[in-house]
Amino acid sequence: MPLLREHGDAVEADLAYRGFDLLDLWRGTLSPRKVDILIRGLPPDSATRQSLNDGLPLWRQTDFILADLVDATAYETWVIANKDLERHNRKPMPEPYPRPGLEVKKKITAADLAAFRARTRR
Structure with missing residues (x-):
């Protein structure tokens, strides 16, 4: 075994x-x-x-539900805090609570694209 x-x-x-x-x-x-x-x-x-799982406990369904509640609360707080502001004055939206297996996507910058082109040129 x-x-x-x-x-x-x-x-x-x-x-x-x-x-x-x-x-x-x-x-x-x-x-x-x-x-x-x-x-x-x-x-x-x-x-x-x-x-x-590399020493980390697996998430139960209730853990995912709690993470969803954290995200919903953060979003609602953001909406209320920014409701009377012009679009260009608004704070950025809150990041979602991290969940196992769901990595936050990194924004691609011009430097990332240039590095990719340099690596893939023949």
């Missing part, structure tokens, strides 16, 4: 927390299928899932 070779400590900790001894797998009293089911059923904030 490659998962146990790379993340064995985290798996062992999660199984022990749930009342299972990983050594029972080698003793023959815990089947590989049962270990697989236990690992697949781990919550997003478990040690194993964090270990698989």
Whole structure:
């Protein structure tokens, strides 16, 4: 099991927390299928899932909903603060709350384009 070779400590900790001894797998009293089911059923904030995700817990649906609420609140605050201002006097819109897997797109500048052209010229 490659998962146990790379993340064995985290798996062992999660199984022990749930009342299972990983050594029972080698003793023959815990089947590989049962270990697989236990690992697949781990919550997003478990040690194993964090270990698989570079030490960061996976987001739950409620985490995404809270991020959406933060964004909505920031946007509404921005709208209210800028409602009586001319377009050229308005502050920039707030950046969205960072979410895992969704990197903020960088604005491309003239220097970026020149560097790209220099790299791709033949």
